[in-house]
Every structure is written in C-alpha cells, then in structure tokens.
Amino acid sequence: xxxxxxxxxxxxxxxxxxxxxxxxxxxxxxxxxxxxxxxxxxxxxxxxxxxxxxxxxxxxxxxxxxxxxxxxxxxxxxxxxxxxxxxxxxxxxxxxxxxxxxxxxxxxxxxxxxxxxxxxxxxxxxxxxxxxxxxxxxxxxxxxxxxxxxxxxxxxxxxxxxxxxxxxxxxxxxxxxxxxxxxxxxxxxxxxxxxxxxxxxxxxxxxxxxxxxxxxxxxxxxxxxxxxxxxxxxxxxxxxxxxxxxxxxxxxxxxxxxxxxxxxxxxxxxxxxxxxxxxxxxxxxxxxxxxxxxxxxxxxxxxxxxxxxxxxxxxxxxxxxxxxxxxxxxxxxxxxxxxxxxxxxxxxxxxxxxxxxxxxxxxxxxxxxxxxxxxxxxxxxxxxxxxxxxxxxxxxxxxxxxxxxxxxxxxxxxxxxxxxxxxxxxxxxxxxxxxxxxxxxxxxxxxxxxxxxxxxxxxxxxxxxxxxxxxxxxxxxxxxxxxxxxxxxxx
Numbered sequence: 001x002x003x004x005x006x007x008x009x010x011x012x013x014x015x016x017x018x019x020x021x022x023x024x025x026x027x028x029x030x031x032x033x034x035x036x037x038x039x040x041x042x043x044x045x046x047x048x049x050x051x052x053x054x055x056x057x058x059x060x061x062x063x064x065x066x067x068x069x070x071x072x073x074x075x076x077x078x079x080x081x082x083x084x085x086x087x088x089x090x091x092x093x094x095x096x097x098x099x100x101x102x103x104x105x106x107x108x109x110x111x112x113x114x115x116x117x118x119x120x121x122x123x124x125x126x127x128x129x130x131x132x133x134x135x136x137x138x139x140x141x142x143x144x145x146x147x148x149x150x151x152x153x154x155x156x157x158x159x160x161x162x163x164x165x166x167x168x169x170x171x172x173x174x175x176x177x178x179x180x181x182x183x184x185x186x187x188x189x190x191x192x193x194x195x196x197x198x199x200x201x202x203x204x205x206x207x208x209x210x211x212x213x214x215x216x217x218x219x220x221x222x223x224x225x226x227x228x229x230x231x232x233x234x235x236x237x238x239x240x241x242x243x244x245x246x247x248x249x250x251x252x253x254x255x256x257x258x259x260x261x262x263x264x265x266x267x268x269x270x271x272x273x274x275x276x277x278x279x280x281x282x283x284x285x286x287x288x289x290x291x292x293x294x295x296x297x298x299x300x301x302x303x304x305x306x307x308x309x310x311x312x313x314x315x316x317x318x319x320x321x322x323x324x325x326x327x328x329x330x331x332x333x334x335x336x337x338x339x340x341x342x343x344x345x346x347x348x349x350x351x352x353x354x355x356x357x358x359x360x361x362x363x364x365x366x367x368x369x370x371x372x373x374x375x376x377x378x379x380x381x382x383x384x385x386x387x388x389x390x391x392x393x394x395x396x397x398x399x400x401x402x403x404x405x406x407x408x409x410x411x412x413x414x415x416x417x418x419x420x421x422x423x424x425x426x427x428x429x430x431x432x433x434x435x436x437x438x439x440x441x442x443x444x445x446x447x448x449x450x451x452x453x454x455x456x457x458x459x460x461x462x463x464x465x466x467x468x469x470x471x472x473x474x475x476x477x478x479x480x481x482x483x484x485x486x487x488x489x490x491x
Contacts, residue, residue, distance in 0.1 A: 036097070048399075080256055130143055139429075157186060182338065195228065234250065265357075271330070292318070296313055349373075392470075395410075469489070
C-alpha cells in the first residue's frame with residue numbers, strides 16, 4: 001500500500017538484528033553469501049494486503065530495476081485501493097535497498113506521485129524473493145521475480161494456464177470471483193481458451209471468445225482484455241516475468257484482483273497425466289469474510305481417475321481441521337486443455353476443477369457452494385520423507401490474520417535435518433513491526449510429507465506439506481487464525 005510521507009527507515013537495521021548469531025536453542029543460526037549484488041536486474045512484483053489507514057484492501061503490481069549496488073534505478077507501479085481505479089506511477093531512482101548475508105533485505109521504493117513504501121524481503125535466490133510491506137499504515141505480502149527483458153519485445157505467445165482471484169470489496173465470497181483456465185495467445189490475440197469460474201460460490205464453465213495482449217514496454221508492462229461466453233469482458237494490466245510466466249492485476253473499476261499464468265506443457269493429456277503424489281496449498285473467501293479459507297494437503301493420484309489416499313489441514317472461518325484423511329475421484333482429463341473435475345471425500349474441500357500446467361504442476365478452483373478459493377498443486381519428489389529430508393536455510397513467507405491482527409511475516413527458516421528449527425523473522429502485525437531475532441523450534445516429518453512444527457512465540461501448530469526437500473506449503477493451524485504461506489530452500 002502506498003502513502004505520502006517518510007518510509008520506516010529503521011526496518012533495514014531491525015531486520016538484520018540476530019543475522020548470523022547463534023543465541024537460540026533450535027536449529028542452526030541464519031547464514032549465507034547474499035549481498036547487494038544478489039539483487040541485480042529487473043524484477044516483477046505483486047502485493048496483496050490491507051490499507052490500515054482507510055480500512056480497505058489493496059492490490060499492487062510493478063517492476064523495479066536493481067543495480068546490484070543498493071540502488072533502484074527505475075520501474076513502474078500499478079496500485080488499486082478499495083473501490084478506486086488503478087493508479088499508475090513510476091519508481092524514482094532515489095529508491096534503495098540493502099541485503100544482509102542471510103538474504104534478508106529491505107527495499108525503499110519512492111514513486112513519482114510523492115508516495116513511498118518499505119518492503120522487507122527474503123531472497124530465495126538471485127531470481128526470486130518473498131516480501132511483506134513493512135510500514136505502519138499497511139500490511140501485505142507477495143513475491144518478486146527476476147524478469148527476462150528479451151521477452152518484452154512482443155506479447156506472450158503459446159498456451160498458458162491461469163488463475164485469478166478478485167473481490168469487489170464486499171469482504172465475503174458474495175463479492176469475490178475465482179477464475180482458473182487455459183488460453184492460447186498468438187500475435188497478441190487470444191485464439192482459444194476456456195475457464196471455470198466461481199462467482200460468489202456459484203460455479204460454472206465458460207469459453208473464452210476473445211482476448212487481447214498488447215505489446216509490453218521496457219518494464220515488461222502492458223494492458224489486455226478477455227471476453228467470455230457469459231458474456232463479460234474484463235480488463236487487466238500484466239507484467240511479463242519471462243516467456244513462460246505472466247502476472248496480472250485487474251484494471252476494472254471497483255475490482256481488486258491479482259493473478260498469474262504459466263505456460264502449459266505435456267499435452268496431449270490423459271488420466272495418466274495426473275499420476276503420483278501431489279502436495280497442494282490454496283486459500284480464498286467464505287460467506288463470512290475475505291481470506292477465511294486456508295488449506296494445505298497431499299493426495300495420491302493413481303493415473304486412472306482415482307485418488308487412493310491423502311491428508312488435508314484447513315482453517316475455515318477460524319475453525320481448524322487437522323490431518324483429515326481424504327480419498328477421491330477425478331473425471332477424464334481433457335486431452336487439449338488438461339482440465340479435470342475432482343471430487344474428494346472425508347475432507348473440508350469437496351469439489352474442485354483442476355487445470356494441469358504440466359503433469360507435475362496444476363492450478364485448481366474450489367467449486368463448493370459458498371467458497372471462492374484457488375490454489376496450486378505440485379508433484380512430490382518422494383513417496384517417503386523423513387526429518388533428514390529438510391536440511392538447510394529456507395526463505396519463508398506467511399500472511400493472513402488472527403482474532404486481533406493482520407499478520408505478515410517474512411523470514412529465513414533453518415532446518416537441521418534432525419528435528420530442530422530456527423526462524424529469523426520480521427513480522428508486520430497490523431502496522432506494528434517486530435523483529436524478535438532467531439526463534440527456536442522443532443519439527444517432525446511424516447512419510448507422506450506432512451510435517452508438524454512448533455516455533456517459539458509463533459505457534460505450536462505449524463503444518464508443512466513437503467513438495468520436496470526444497471519446497472513446502474504452510475498452514476498455521478491455530479483456532480481463530482487464518483494464516484498460510486510457503487517456504488523454499490535458498491540457492
């Protein structure tokens with residue numbers, strides 16, 4: 001969220017407190033070989049959060065250029081707050097950043113409209129960083145990804161699977177829409193496509209009848225539109241990450257929406273394309289409130305239309321479900337689009353539509369009545385995990401809320417391979433910034449990748465579903481809490 005005035009200049013110092021120290025009783029202390037040189041080039045970013053000053057939600061997307069020496073030399077930013085339209089500004093070359101050796105960082109962005117924001121980040125690599133807003137007037141979380149400038153010369157081309165979540169500010173599923181689908185772009189024109197839509201909890205399938213992707217500028221930014229068979233036309237701003245990845249912001253007045261698209265591979269598809277063990281994470285809205293559904297889990301797809309086993313943890317309207325056994329079925333996977341409908345038994349989520357990005361990755365839309373939620377699923381690297389599977393320093397991001405505060409945290413999380421954790425986090429709790437220093441914890445990995453954890457002063461009910469020894473979906477499974485996230489091994 002952007003506002004006039006000074007940024008929180010002390011954050012860059014605060015986030016480094018404890019970096020490289022060992023005053024904890026958990027896993028190893030934070031270390032690393034990151035520096036200002038680790039952030040170099042153009043990066044597209046997305047943020048979603050709460051404007052605490054005006055009491056409304058915001059969405060933000062943009063691109064900044066880092067020089068590898070602590071300076072942001074330019075970029076562009078698009079921001080929508082509450083029911084207002086998109087405000088577009090440029091990023092000034094007075095913007096700066098500072099990176100500690102463990103990959104924790106602070107970015108100060110100054111804009112041409114005289115507003116400014118502070119971002120606390122943890123680098124997963126030189127190509128990706130997780131971030132939260134570290135200001136007193138807003139909370140929010142997102143990701144920054146290194147762009148490939150060569151992909152800006154023309155509109156994206158090929159077949160992409162996309163997901164998008166929008167809300168009109170009603171703060172319930174009645175004001176929300178979830179879209180998951182597939183589209184093919186050639187010469188900037190959408191030549192074919194289909195999508196499934198959950199609109200206030202009423203789900204349906206639509207054909208994409210028209211669409212346009214204009215040519216990006218030097219920041220990878222452009223505008224576009226999609227028309228479906230309902231009929232309805234939506235407008236958006238998009239940023240190119242690279243030839244395989246696009247990020248979206250809704251441009252329609254009164255609509256808050258972010259999305260992503262990833263190039264599809266693996267066609268023609270069949271039931272055998274959905275085969276193996278998958279970990280997943282998703283979130284969305286319920287009739288009670290925006291963000292009141294968070295779920296993580298794992299399932300075993302047999303490649304023949306059946307799901308033989310799985311487990312799910314969820315927080316829905318503040319009520320938790322823990323390690324719920326699930327089974328299910330899925331209908332014939334469409335050979336062209338990679339679409340299939342999934343029915344689960346025994347879990348909180350019953351009906352989903354899944355579009356395969358590839359046989360190892362998928363986007364899904366929850367089609368249960370009253371819920372508007374989407375997520376991602378990834379093929380697990382193993383069918384048998386142990387504590388030793390998790391060893392090393394990870395970038396860590398969580399966001400959501402509890403009964404008292406909006407909560408966003410970005411951190412390094414250290415696993416020692418033997419059941420001990422150490423978390424070095426920055427937390428924004430409804431505008432109060434806290435950097436407590438390394439926090440100790442423990443973890444226990446189940447063979448299916450479901451991992452339970454305890455982190456001092458954070459939660460005794462952390463749940464991780466491992467994609468591999470380098471990535472996991474996270475849920476803070478506490479009562480009256482809706483907080484989820486992701487963690488990835490630093491590289």
